[in-house]
Amino acid sequence: MNLLIKNGHVINPDSGTDKVLDILIADGRVDQIDVNLDESAADKVIDATGMIVAPGFVDAHAHLREPGNERAETIESGCKSAMNGGFTTVTAMPNTNPCMDNAAIVSLVREKAHRAGYAKVCPVGAVSKGRAGQELAAIGEMVREGIVAVSDDGSPVATAELMEKALEYCQLFGIPVMEHAEELTLTRGAVMNEDFMSAKLGLKGMPTVAEDIIVSRDIILNRYIRGWLHISHLSSEYSLGMVRRAKDRGENVTTEVTPHHLFFNDRALETFDTNFIMKPPIRIEADRLAMIEGIKDGTIDCIATDHAPHPHEHKNCEIDICAFGIIGFETAISAVLDMLHHQHAVPVKRIVECMSTNPAKIIGLKDDRLRVGAKADITIFSTDREIVIDPEKFKSRSRNTPFKGLKLRGCPEYAIRGTRVVKCEVGEEDK
Numbered sequence: 001m002n003l004l005i006k007n008g009h010v011i012n013p014d015s016g017t018d019k020v021l022d023i024l025i026a027d028g029r030v031d032q033i034d035v036n037l038d039e040s041a042a043d044k045v046i047d048a049t050g051m052i053v054a055p056g057f058v059d060a061h062a063h064l065r066e067p068g069n070e071r072a073e074t075i076e077s078g079c080k081s082a083m084n085g086g087f088t089t090v091t092a093m094p095n096t097n098p099c100m101d102n103a104a105i106v107s108l109v110r111e112k113a114h115r116a117g118y119a120k121v122c123p124v125g126a127v128s129k130g131r132a133g134q135e136l137a138a139i140g141e142m143v144r145e146g147i148v149a150v151s152d153d154g155s156p157v158a159t160a161e162l163m164e165k166a167l168e169y170c171q172l173f174g175i176p177v178m179e180h181a182e183e184l185t186l187t188r189g190a191v192m193n194e195d196f197m198s199a200k201l202g203l204k205g206m207p208t209v210a211e212d213i214i215v216s217r218d219i220i221l222n223r224y225i226r227g228w229l230h231i232s233h234l235s236s237e238y239s240l241g242m243v244r245r246a247k248d249r250g251e252n253v254t255t256e257v258t259p260h261h262l263f264f265n266d267r268a269l270e271t272f273d274t275n276f277i278m279k280p281p282i283r284i285e286a287d288r289l290a291m292i293e294g295i296k297d298g299t300i301d302c303i304a305t306d307h308a309p310h311p312h313e314h315k316n317c318e319i320d321i322c323a324f325g326i327i328g329f330e331t332a333i334s335a336v337l338d339m340l341h342h343q344h345a346v347p348v349k350r351i352v353e354c355m356s357t358n359p360a361k362i363i364g365l366k367d368d369r370l371r372v373g374a375k376a377d378i379t380i381f382s383t384d385r386e387i388v389i390d391p392e393k394f395k396s397r398s399r400n401t402p403f404k405g406l407k408l409r410g411c412p413e414y415a416i417r418g419t420r421v422v423k424c425e426v427g428e429e430d431k
């Protein structure tokens with residue numbers, strides 16, 4: 001099967017390409033990238049006039065819930081959801097049940113993803129056995145089975161001793177330790193950010209200090225070990241400053257921010273909508289604006305969704321007993337384009353770096369995936385088409401999103417991986 005992508009604006013930060021080109025894909029591989037390619041050689045043509053064509057988007061932080069919570073998501077539904085949102089590669093975090101702390105489960109997850117045949121899944125193994133924070137998991141065996149990082153996500157790495165060992169051990173394999181930075185003794189029973197708004201609403205708050213303490217501990221340890229620390233879902237301005245200084249000193253610290261931390265602040269909680277309940281919590285406006293600055297100045301390497309599906313009854317309940325987290329694959333591109341590109345003038349190329357080429361480097365994908373001879377791995381999106389987000393169109397099994405009904409400027413159009421071509425549909429045209 002030959003697929004021709006016609007007249008798309010190709011933006012590929014890896015090769016420096018930034019111009020209108022045609023791309024011919026033959027049997028799932030990139031065959032030609034050039035101007036005025038012949039349409040008669042193609043079985044199918046995508047008219048990408050006015051659209052951006054980029055190396056496939058990569059999500060460095062996602063929960064696919066299988067094994068253990070298949071009512072929320074399966075690997076298959078997660079992979080379909082990812083591609084419907086414009087992602088061709090996603091990670092799978094290890095807080096499954098049983099926990100992904102051994103080679104057998106890593107192999108199972110990869111096998112199921114392969115069989116589903118949609119997005120590529122890169123598993124992230126647990127740091128500690130059962131994520132219990134006591135002893136290291138079998139990291140070497142999991143690396144041989146294909147993990148791209150380790151994390152005890154959902155919880156921080158429990159102790160400095162364990163973090164030191166993990167950083168040291170992972171250095172041998174060239175993979176990062178991904179940290180969920182939350183000092184748990186400061187967040188017990190809390191549901192939102194601690195500040196004026198939590199006091200006003202009478203809800204228990206998580207202070208940014210809970211994040212800052214773990215980020216600080218880990219940066220100090222990483223400097224000592226010379227490992228690779230990746231801070232997941234950064235949300236505090238003070239932590240951002242610590243990451244910036246570590247980078248200035250030449251230390252190997254990378255980080256990510258979620259679309260919802262770029263888009264919302266804690267005033268959203270005035271609605272008491274549980275779709276604004278997540279960890280870390282959405283913070284005050286100053287933190288949100290700091291994250292946008294972090295994207296602009298390069299301190300933040302990538303944007304990751306923290307896709308966290310939950311069944312209806314775990315979200316449709318009282319705020320102090322609801323599950324933390326929201327789904328993210330199918331709203332990320334629209335939220336980021338609307339907020340960063342249109343409202344804060346972030347160039348499209350920088351967005352492609354943050355959602356494609358930078359996360360690809362962090363999880364160890366091959367360089368320059370959009371080149372002749374490579375397996376097709378492409379995301380096509382519009383920067384200007386306005387849509388109203390409609391969760392009924394989502395392929396995820398869950399619907400826990402705060403973006404429902406929002407009119408956003410920019411949207412995913414197609415995700416292509418090998419011979420799989422998905423036309424993205426995440427909302428309705430605004431009438």
Ligand SMILES: [Zn+2]
Binds near residue numbers: 155180232233279280
């Ligand atoms: Zn987390």
